[in-house]
Amino acid sequence: MAYVRRYLPHLVLAIGAFVMLLPFYWMFLTSIRSPGEIFDVSLWPIPKDFSAGENFSRAASQVPMARFMLNGVIVCLGILIVQVLTAVPAAYALAKLRFPGRRLLMTLVIAALCVPIQALALPLFVGLAMTELLNTYFAMMAPFFLSVFAIFLFHQSFRSYPNEIIEAARMDGFSEMEICWRLVLRGSLPSLAAFSVFSLVAHWNDLYWPMIVVSDTNLAPPPLGMLYFADVESGANYGALMAGATIITAPMLVCFLLVRRHFIAGITMTGVK
Amino acid sequence: MTPQSVELRGIGKSFGTENVLKGIDLSVRPGEFLSLVGMSGCGKSTLLRMIAGLEAPDRGTVSIGGSDVTDMDPSERNLAMVFQSYALYPHMNVRQNIATPLRMRRLPLSARLPLIGGLFAPSQTLREIDAAVEQAAETLHIPHLLDRKPAQLSGGQRQRVALARALVRSPAAFLMDEPLSNLDAKLRAHMREELASLHRRLGATFIYVTHDQIEAMTMSDRIALMSEGRIEQLGTPDELYRSPATLTVARFIGTPSINLLPVEIDAQGKVAAFGQDLGLQAAAAHAGPATLGIRSEDLRPAAEGLAVRVLRAETHGADRFVSCQLLADETVRITLRQAAGETLETGADGLTHLAFAPERAHLFGADGARRELSVRERVAA
Amino acid sequence: MTATDFPAETTMATASSRSRTDRRMALRGLAFVAPAALLLIAIYILPMIVLAAFSVTDYQLGALSIRFVGLQNFTAAMDDDVFMRAFANTVLYAVIVIPFGVFLALGVALLVYNRKRSRAFWEVAYFLPVTATLVAMATVWQFLLHPSIGPVNAAIKWFGFEPVAFLSNPVLLIPTMAMIGIWQVLGFNMVLFLAGLTAIPKDLYEAARLDGARNPIDRFFTVTWPILGPTTMFVVVTTSISAFKVFETVAVLTKGRFGSETLLFNLYLEGFEYSNTGYAAALTLIFLAIVLILSIWQTVHMDRKVHY
Numbered sequence: 001m002a003y004v005r006r007y008l009p010h011l012v013l014a015i016g017a018f019v020m021l022l023p024f025y026w027m028f029l030t031s032i033r034s035p036g037e038i039f040d041v042s043l044w045p046i047p048k049d050f051s052a053g054e055n056f057s058r059a060a061s062q063v064p065m066a067r068f069m070l071n072g073v074i075v076c077l078g079i080l081i082v083q084v085l086t087a088v089p090a091a092y093a094l095a096k097l098r099f100p101g102r103r104l105l106m107t108l109v110i111a112a113l114c115v116p117i118q119a120l121a122l123p124l125f126v127g128l129a130m131t132e133l134l135n136t137y138f139a140m141m142a143p144f145f146l147s148v149f150a151i152f153l154f155h156q157s158f159r160s161y162p163n164e165i166i167e168a169a170r171m172d173g174f175s176e177m178e179i180c181w182r183l184v185l186r187g188s189l190p191s192l193a194a195f196s197v198f199s200l201v202a203h204w205n206d207l208y209w210p211m212i213v214v215s216d217t218n219l220a221p222p223p224l225g226m227l228y229f230a231d232v233e234s235g236a237n238y239g240a241l242m243a244g245a246t247i248i249t250a251p252m253l254v255c256f257l258l259v260r261r262h263f264i265a266g267i268t269m270t271g272v273k
Numbered sequence: 274m275t276p277q278s279v280e281l282r283g284i285g286k287s288f289g290t291e292n293v294l295k296g297i298d299l300s301v302r303p304g305e306f307l308s309l310v311g312m313s314g315c316g317k318s319t320l321l322r323m324i325a326g327l328e329a330p331d332r333g334t335v336s337i338g339g340s341d342v343t344d345m346d347p348s349e350r351n352l353a354m355v356f357q358s359y360a361l362y363p364h365m366n367v368r369q370n371i372a373t374p375l376r377m378r379r380l381p382l383s384a385r386l387p388l389i390g391g392l393f394a395p396s397q398t399l400r401e402i403d404a405a406v407e408q409a410a411e412t413l414h415i416p417h418l419l420d421r422k423p424a425q426l427s428g429g430q431r432q433r434v435a436l437a438r439a440l441v442r443s444p445a446a447f448l449m450d451e452p453l454s455n456l457d458a459k460l461r462a463h464m465r466e467e468l469a470s471l472h473r474r475l476g477a478t479f480i481y482v483t484h485d486q487i488e489a490m491t492m493s494d495r496i497a498l499m500s501e502g503r504i505e506q507l508g509t510p511d512e513l514y515r516s517p518a519t520l521t522v523a524r525f526i527g528t529p530s531i532n533l534l535p536v537e538i539d540a541q542g543k544v545a546a547f548g549q550d551l552g553l554q555a556a557a558a559h560a561g562p563a564t565l566g567i568r569s570e571d572l573r574p575a576a577e578g579l580a581v582r583v584l585r586a587e588t589h590g591a592d593r594f595v596s597c598q599l600l601a602d603e604t605v606r607i608t609l610r611q612a613a614g615e616t617l618e619t620g621a622d623g624l625t626h627l628a629f630a631p632e633r634a635h636l637f638g639a640d641g642a643r644r645e646l647s648v649r650e651r652v653a654a
Numbered sequence: 655m656t657a658t659d660f661p662a663e664t665t666m667a668t669a670s671s672r673s674r675t676d677r678r679m680a681l682r683g684l685a686f687v688a689p690a691a692l693l694l695i696a697i698y699i700l701p702m703i704v705l706a707a708f709s710v711t712d713y714q715l716g717a718l719s720i721r722f723v724g725l726q727n728f729t730a731a732m733d734d735d736v737f738m739r740a741f742a743n744t745v746l747y748a749v750i751v752i753p754f755g756v757f758l759a760l761g762v763a764l765l766v767y768n769r770k771r772s773r774a775f776w777e778v779a780y781f782l783p784v785t786a787t788l789v790a791m792a793t794v795w796q797f798l799l800h801p802s803i804g805p806v807n808a809a810i811k812w813f814g815f816e817p818v819a820f821l822s823n824p825v826l827l828i829p830t831m832a833m834i835g836i837w838q839v840l841g842f843n844m845v846l847f848l849a850g851l852t853a854i855p856k857d858l859y860e861a862a863r864l865d866g867a868r869n870p871i872d873r874f875f876t877v878t879w880p881i882l883g884p885t886t887m888f889v890v891v892t893t894s895i896s897a898f899k900v901f902e903t904v905a906v907l908t909k910g911r912f913g914s915e916t917l918l919f920n921l922y923l924e925g926f927e928y929s930n931t932g933y934a935a936a937l938t939l940i941f942l943a944i945v946l947i948l949s950i951w952q953t954v955h956m957d958r959k960v961h962y
């Protein structure tokens with residue numbers, strides 16, 4: 001009885017974890033099975049016929065999988081870099097400098113936090129269509145150049161930076177830019193790390209906006225590529241489909257397992273936002 | 274509930290490889306105020322938590338009122354504990370906080386559930402609980418605070434609420450873990466008196482953990498002084514002060530700290546400091562290095578005796594403390610207590626001599642244990 | 655917008671060095687926020703105005719003429735069967751996801767929190783779905799739930815039941831997608847609850863035990879549940895906001911077939927597939943209103959997070 005009580009929580013957790021992990025296991029298993037075993041519903045981990053190579057090469061040849069991944073990297077990094085470049089000085093000024101319009105800007109930032117991108121998609125799309133910028137990397141990145149969440153987050157964390165150090169640095173001849181980037185941001189590296197994870201994950205996984213502005217297969221980021229691929233295969237070759245899914249989910253899963261703490265902190269921000 | 278005794282037999286506890294309690298035997302008498310004192314990390318809290326049942330001993334037994342409770346859940350021991358942090362439920366107001374122990378004990382589980390609980394609660398019991406809460410609040414002078422949340426209270430008020438929550442159900446014994454350490458000095462002195470008078474009024478068993486010896490000395494019937502997982506000495510405050518059983522006890526008790534003089538016991542049992550015979554006789558069997566303890570009030574300026582240099586004097590109210598340095602060994606500091614008006618005649622360089630009352634000195638061997646000491650005819654130094 | 659509300663005293667610069675320093679700081683501040691402020695105008699403020707303007711016209715992307723129609727788009731939405739169905743579907747989805755996504759997560763968090771050595775393992779196991787690309791995982795679920803070759807139905811058949819057409823029976827579509835939604839949000843909510851649990855002082859539990867809270871149920875209702883209250887509130891709101899944004903699963907699993915549109919998917923179709931810009935703008939404003947109400951509620955609660 002005591003035995004049961006002791007291991008009951010583990011048992012319950014294990015059953016739950018089985019459900020949580022089943023899709024990952026099934027995805028990986030199918031991706032290394034031969035198409036002939038498609039009707040084999042057993043969870044036995046060793047396929048009769050090991051066809052990982054075949055499945056993965058089909059996924060890579062049927063659609064430009066490598067291209068999708070590259071697009072994902074370009075878009076995510078582009079967005080992140082511009083977000084940090086614009087948000088950090090703004091957050092620093094809001095936290096540590098006095099200038100006219102500060103209160104108004106802060107209010108707008110907080111108001112903008114409540115607006116999801118899906119609500120702005122329509123006018124942004126019309127604007128991009130009119131300037132004939134659809135189907136470009138720029139169109140995929142532009143709406144995300146400003147992260148009001150980054151401004152908010154960095155503002156919170158910069159505020160606690162001691163004013164005395166900033167004043168001392170000014171007397172030592174540091175320029176305001178140097179103070180902002182080299183001193184104040186240095187003190188908020190955990191926030192920067194968590195925000196980077198947040199931003200990379202959000203845009204790597206985003207489907208809505210790319211689906212709106214991209215129709216050129218060569219520009220598709222991974223989720224949109226996955227959708228194209230699923231259409232091309234239309235359920236015919238699950239092995240290749242699962243190989244594609246594995247390729248697309250792997251980068252984030254690997255990052256997660258490597259930097260678990262930052263990752264959880266970063267993703268948790270999606271909720272706080 | 275009549276006050277109960279608490280008995281500990283051979284209590285041992287390790288955390289990992291660290292042996293925190295090394296065989297504790299202690300009997301607390303019914304209605305007694307017993308303090309557990311000792312240096313930080315000596316295991317006071319652990320011992321108290323073991324009595325409460327929050328921690329299980331590796332060895333030994335705990336009994337309350339003569340019955341063994343070692344394997345009993347904390348909720349069944351009928352003890353009340355006041356935590357250092359007070360541990361008030363932040364979401365409940367003061368009234369609900371004080372009522373919680375009674376609700377838990379007197380209401381059935383169905384009546385304790387949120388939302389629907391009210392439907393099942395017998396109104397008679399609820400009225401009794403209300404009355405008991407009012408009474409406890411009355412005792413601690415907090416009836417006007419009953420509808421506030423803990424966050425809206427000052428430290429001292431929270432302290433009273435925690436006490437009220439403890440005494441509302443007349444437990445077998447009260448356990449307190451440094452309950453005054455979060456208060457400022459003045460309030461602490463005030464609460465000390467109140468606790469002592471509360472103890473007199475309730476006549477309950479109090480087990481009180483503190484590392485503040487003044488608290489222990491002023492409130493307790495008896496003090497158990499702990500060091501490194503053992504009880505060094507158990508006795509009344511006076512016994513601990515007048516005849517400390519070990520060097521550790523002597524060091525811990527008394528402000529300012531006892532003066533310690535390195536001495537040598539020769540083959541005849543004569544005690545000498547830096548070659549100077551002090552006119553004291555120890556057992557010859559204890560020959561070797563030892564330590565002589567002298568309270569600051571047992572020293573007085575004299576024409577001869579220990580040669581010292583006066584460093585500085587401080588007056589605290591009615592007392593004046595003079596710090597000196599022993600000439601023979603400048604690392605040894607001696608503090609002398611005088612009345613505020615008194616002065617100390619010193620020669621050039623602030624040199625003077627101090628004599629002490631030999632019958633009030635304490636001798637400790639190299640192992641820290643107390644040694645017998647008697648006064649011999651004084652031999653001139 | 656930063657230039658418009660220049661306070662008068664700053665423009666009337668006096669010769670004193672104090673105000674010169676102030677002015678230099680003000681200029682620097684303005685320079686620092688300029689890129690962000692311009693982007694804020696371009697990405698948030700202008701589009702908002704344009705969106706509001708579209709919503710009272712019959713504009714269609716590419717059309718040459720544009721006509722003011724007042725609130726017609728909004729009244730049309732109320733009569734639009736597809737929109738109303740999408741709205742009902744989304745509400746149904748949220749109604750399933752919120753209680754399960756929140757309370758299962760709380761249960762898992764309570765179990766995980768008390769594990770000492772295995773805690774990290776369970777955290778990873780439950781959090782993994784949050785990190786995965788939902789589009790890819792939806793494809794996997796499609797396979798898992800396949801009526802003839804999926805292992806889920808194989809298990810159901812093995813137990814002797816009829817196979818379930820999760821993704822072709824119209825009645826089951828939304829619940830199936832909600833189940834995937836729960837699967838994805840569970841680990842996320844678990845982490846939020848774990849953070850909340852960590853913040854509960856240990857001595858409150860000890861005080862509760864001495865106060866006579868003998869069983870875990872009593873301790874849960876005396877300490878855990880009330881103190882987690884603000885966390886739970888927060889989790890409920892974030893879960894509902896994300897539930898109202900459900901899109902990927904529809905896009906992958908049904909593409910809106912069999913009447914399984916959701917708000918956002920319907921919006922996507924009207925605005926970007928059918929180019930009914932004016933009408934879609936009105937729908938967007940309705941969607942935005944829902945999200946804003948939830949967000950504002952959340953912001954208010956965040957402020958009162960330490961309400962005792």
Ligand SMILES: Nc1ncnc2c1ncn2[C@@H]1O[C@H](COP(=O)(O)OP(=O)(O)OP(=O)(O)O)[C@@H](O)[C@H]1O
Pocket residue numbers: 288293311312313314315316317318319320484
């Ligand atoms: N849960 C625990 N795990 C590991 N070690 C512990 C634990 N609790 C206490 N200890 C160790 O046991 C020793 C005694 O701790 P205890 O809290 O009883 O000291 P204390 O006398 O109350 O000290 P203080 O006056 O600082 O409160 C310490 O060295 C402490 O590090």
Ligand SMILES: [Mg+2]
Pocket residue numbers: 317318319450
């Ligand atoms: Mg302690």
